[in-house]
Amino acid sequence: MALLNPFSLYISISFFFFFSFSFSNAKDSSFSSPTTSSDVQLLLLKIKPLLQSNSDNLVLSSWNTSTPLCQWRGLKWVFTNASILSCTDLSSPQWTNLSLHNDPSLNLLSLQLPSANLSGSLPREIGEFPMLQSLYLNINSLKGTIPLELGYSTSLSDIDLSYNLFIGVLPPSIWNLCESDRLLSLKLHGNSLTGSVSEPALPNSTCKDLQFLDLGSNKFSGDFPEFVTKFGALKQLDLGDNMFVSTIPQSLAELRLEKLNLSHNNFSGVLPFFGESKFGVDAFEGNNPGLCGQPLKSCGGNNSSLSSGAVAGIVISLMTGAVVLASLLIGYMQNKKRKGSGESEDELNDDDDLDEEIDEENGGSGSAVGGPGEGKLMIFSGGENLTLEDVLNATGQVMEKTCYGTAYKAKLADGSTIALRLLREDSCKDRNSCLPVIRQLGKIRHENLIPLRAFYQGKRGEKLLIYDYLPLRSLHDLLHEIKAGKPVLNWARRHKIALGIARGLAYLHTGLDFPITHANVRSKNVLVDDFFVARLTDFGLDKLMIPSVADEMVALAKTDGYKAPELKEMKKCNSRTDVYAFGILLLEILIGKKPGKNGRSGEFVDLPSMVKLAVLEETTMDVFDVELLKGIRSPMEDGLVQALKLAMGCCAPMASVRPSMEEVVRQLEENRPRNRSALYSPTETRSGSITPF
Numbered sequence: 277m278a279l280l281n282p283f284s285l286y287i288s289i290s291f292f293f294f295f296s297f298s299f300s301n302a303k304d305s306s307f308s309s310p311t312t313s314s315d316v317q318l319l320l321l322k323i324k325p326l327l328q329s330n331s332d333n334l335v336l337s338s339w340n341t342s343t344p345l346c347q348w349r350g351l352k353w354v355f356t357n358a359s360i361l362s363c364t365d366l367s368s369p370q371w372t373n374l375s376l377h378n379d380p381s382l383n384l385l386s387l388q389l390p391s392a393n394l395s396g397s398l399p400r401e402i403g404e405f406p407m408l409q410s411l412y413l414n415i416n417s418l419k420g421t422i423p424l425e426l427g428y429s430t431s432l433s434d435i436d437l438s439y440n441l442f443i444g445v446l447p448p449s450i451w452n453l454c455e456s457d458r459l460l461s462l463k464l465h466g467n468s469l470t471g472s473v474s475e476p477a478l479p480n481s482t483c484k485d486l487q488f489l490d491l492g493s494n495k496f497s498g499d500f501p502e503f504v505t506k507f508g509a510l511k512q513l514d515l516g517d518n519m520f521v522s523t524i525p526q527s528l529a530e531l532r533l534e535k536l537n538l539s540h541n542n543f544s545g546v547l548p549f550f551g552e553s554k555f556g557v558d559a560f561e562g563n564n565p566g567l568c569g570q571p572l573k574s575c576g577g578n579n580s581s582l583s584s585g586a587v588a589g590i591v592i593s594l595m596t597g598a599v600v601l602a603s604l605l606i607g608y609m610q611n612k613k614r615k616g617s618g619e620s621e622d623e624l625n626d627d628d629d630l631d632e633e634i635d636e637e638n639g640g641s642g643s644a645v646g647g648p649g650e651g652k653l654m655i656f657s658g659g660e661n662l663t664l665e666d667v668l669n670a671t672g673q674v675m676e677k678t679c680y681g682t683a684y685k686a687k688l689a690d691g692s693t694i695a696l697r698l699l700r701e702d703s704c705k706d707r708n709s710c711l712p713v714i715r716q717l718g719k720i721r722h723e724n725l726i727p728l729r730a731f732y733q734g735k736r737g738e739k740l741l742i743y744d745y746l747p748l749r750s751l752h753d754l755l756h757e758i759k760a761g762k763p764v765l766n767w768a769r770r771h772k773i774a775l776g777i778a779r780g781l782a783y784l785h786t787g788l789d790f791p792i793t794h795a796n797v798r799s800k801n802v803l804v805d806d807f808f809v810a811r812l813t814d815f816g817l818d819k820l821m822i823p824s825v826a827d828e829m830v831a832l833a834k835t836d837g838y839k840a841p842e843l844k845e846m847k848k849c850n851s852r853t854d855v856y857a858f859g860i861l862l863l864e865i866l867i868g869k870k871p872g873k874n875g876r877s878g879e880f881v882d883l884p885s886m887v888k889l890a891v892l893e894e895t896t897m898d899v900f901d902v903e904l905l906k907g908i909r910s911p912m913e914d915g916l917v918q919a920l921k922l923a924m925g926c927c928a929p930m931a932s933v934r935p936s937m938e939e940v941v942r943q944l945e946e947n948r949p950r951n952r953s954a955l956y957s958p959t960e961t962r963s964g965s966i967t968p969f
């Protein structure tokens with residue numbers, strides 16, 4: 277009886293895990309008691325002594341065990357359960373509680389000691405506080421370099437180290453903080469940092485929450501750090517008073533900057549056009565006399581005619597942007613009119629985003645393709661440059677055929693490439709139920725999801741979904757294909773892939789006004805880039821299918837081993853069946869074996885059963901892919917065991933006990949591999965080795 281209960285099975289599995297791992301880790305002494313590694317201890321033993329050059333700093337002397345924790349200066353604390361330790365009420369017992377510093381569930385949340393007469397250095401252990409969000413040590417006399425380990429911090433979002441005496445380079449690991457989408461503000465104004473500004477490990481990093489970047493009044497040299505022009509959320513950028521020598525990239529004008537300071541460097545060339553009198557002369561003064569363009573002197577003379585041409589080009593393209601916008605509006609109005617006149621061929625759910633739709637009448641331009649009649653192209657954000665003609669004239673090459681359609685890689689006349697999915701004839705439901713779903717799909721934008729840019733419907737009902745084409749390998753190929761030149765998939769990389777997938781799914785399930793089920797989670801539908809960012813394709817298509825095709829999709833999921841057991845009785849996928857499929861996928865990532873029917877032998881590989889068996893036989897370590905175990909010292913501390921348990925939880929036979937994708941994301945974030953520096957570069961080593969770059 278008990279064995280039939282999935283819960284007790286799960287619990288017994290966890291028990292065995294613990295059992296088997298405590299055996300295999302008998303030599304690993306890192307299972308130390310939690311109190312010795314608490315934030316309070318770290319603060320007293322490693323941070324306090326180094327922040328001061330001699331031990332008489334008034335502010336830091338308050339950090340001692342004979343003083344109640346609430347009275348330690350410049351600190352805020354948070355319990356592991358995320359509730360903040362309130363120290364504002366002087367009459368509360370917490371204010372005088374002398375045993376709070378022994379509470380292992382307390383974590384440092386912020387360290388703020390501006391103008392505190394600190395004269396030591398920044399200890400590298402500052403990166404080890406798991407929940408530290410803000411670090412303000414501005415206006416002190418801290419010396420030495422900014423430690424590489426700062427970039428390994430898991431929660432830091434606000435850093436202000438301005439007006440100290442820091443020297444050396446900006447550690448490249450600092451951009452790792454962008455990875456968790458937390459870095460909001462980085463201020464290093466008024467130090468003596470040198471060298472060129474290190475680039476992020478991911479070349480196209482968007483550091484998407486970073487709003488304030490202040491590197492002003494240092495000794496940075498080299499070119500303008502062009503990568504910051506991809507930081508889309510940036511509001512304030514200060515590179516003033518350094519020694520940069522280069523031109524200023526035109527793409528800087530694409531950021532929505534509110535404050536900018538590039539003064540007192542050696543920038544030259546033509547300034548990007550930021551808009552009429554957006555920034556004053558003081559933002560650009562004190563550079564190479566050759567620097568020109570608004571608001572500085574205009575770029576006259578023969579040698580810069582090309583550049584003024586470029587500026588004109590920008591203006592013209594801005595104008596054509598306006599023209600496109602106008603024609604979109606005209607299309608919208610016409611559409612409305614036709615509807616008003618009763619000739620309503622399309623029963624679209626008229627909501628306010630109809631203006632995204634372009635009606636292209638076939639005015640002779642399409643005749644080259646044999647007159648497809650009245651085709652319709654629905655454009656979504658980022659697909660604005662696509663025209664009906666482009667799409668119809670694209671030359672395609674088949675990438676994949678599935679039960680619901682064929683995917684093509686298609687070249688446009690202008691040389692760019694898109695991915696097209698031609699839905700199988702009759703596979704799609706009628707127009708009325710299709711269009712609202714398509715419109716929802718077209719709105720989805722997330723780093724881990726491939727965006728739908730446009731949708732085309734031909735007169736005869738042919739339906740094309742138009743996506744970005746990314747020349748990337750699928751996770752399936754990465755895991756199972758034997759090919760030379762494949763990257764090593766260590767645990768840090770696999771963890772990053774898994775987390776990316778989980779975030780994408782969580783966004784579909786809970787991040788949208790209309791929750792979407794992926795319904796086709798499998799390793800073939802995950803694309804992985806050179807930096808192990810995962811992107812999901814083919815989501816939400818089940819809603820477009822007539823039932824018989826949707827059933828075929830489910831049947832395929834079964835052959836491939838991703839089908840949740842309850843899909844026997846009910847045919848409709850939901851978020852819980854996505855979680856199940858994700859569980860199988862996570863097992864696939866951990867074990868490195870392909871689930872489902874094996875092409876060659878025809879045998880069915882049941883990954884969850886494999887794990888259960890291994891646990892019972894106490895050979896759990898053997899189920900992990902060998903490649904994944906490289907460099908792992910403690911599978912427990914590196915989050916490997918937790919990931920395996922999590923995967924098994926997702927594959928629970930009973931849908932109601934599976935975690936939500938949000939919970940999955942949380943657990944994966946909590947149990948990260950320790951050596952995440954591998955994400956920066958395989959050769960980067962930890963600590964101590966801040967060799968001259």
Ligand SMILES: *[C@@H]1O[C@H](CO)[C@@H](O)[C@H](O)[C@H]1NC(C)=O
Nearest residue numbers: 337338339340341342343347
């Ligand atoms: C501990 O902190 C209190 C309050 O700030 C201070 O008066 C006392 O001198 C400190 N003791 C030591 C040993 O630093």
Ligand SMILES: *[C@@H]1O[C@H](CO)[C@@H](O)[C@H](O)[C@H]1NC(C)=O
Nearest residue numbers: 355356357358359360379381
């Ligand atoms: C979190 O934990 C602390 C101490 O362990 C407790 O005082 C507090 O009430 C808890 N808060 C919540 C929301 O559970």
Ligand SMILES: *[C@@H]1O[C@H](CO)[C@@H](O)[C@H](O)[C@H]1NC(C)=O
Nearest residue numbers: 369370373374375376378379
């Ligand atoms: C003091 O803090 C400890 C550890 O958090 C807690 O167990 C204890 O109940 C607190 N005492 C008072 C009087 O609040």
Ligand SMILES: *[C@@H]1O[C@H](CO)[C@@H](O)[C@H](O)[C@H]1NC(C)=O
Nearest residue numbers: 329330332333334393394395
């Ligand atoms: C600052 O620290 C130095 C020692 O590092 C000390 O001599 C000086 O008195 C301190 N100044 C203030 C204002 O606390």
Ligand SMILES: *[C@@H]1O[C@H](CO)[C@@H](O)[C@H](O)[C@H]1NC(C)=O
Nearest residue numbers: 478479480481506805806807
């Ligand atoms: C980064 O962006 C450039 C230009 O937009 C592109 O050519 C390159 O392939 C991108 N790299 C990655 C890894 O996405």
Ligand SMILES: *[C@@H]1O[C@H](CO)[C@@H](O)[C@H](O)[C@H]1NC(C)=O
Nearest residue numbers: 492493516517537539558559
């Ligand atoms: C730009 O930076 C310089 C040097 O740091 C400073 O003197 C100037 O006031 C700043 N200008 C603006 C507009 O922030």
Ligand SMILES: *[C@@H]1O[C@H](CO)[C@@H](O)[C@H](O)[C@H]1NC(C)=O
Nearest residue numbers: 519521522541542543544564
């Ligand atoms: C500025 O850069 C130019 C080369 O572009 C160089 O000749 C000049 O010496 C530099 N000026 C300063 C003050 O560094």
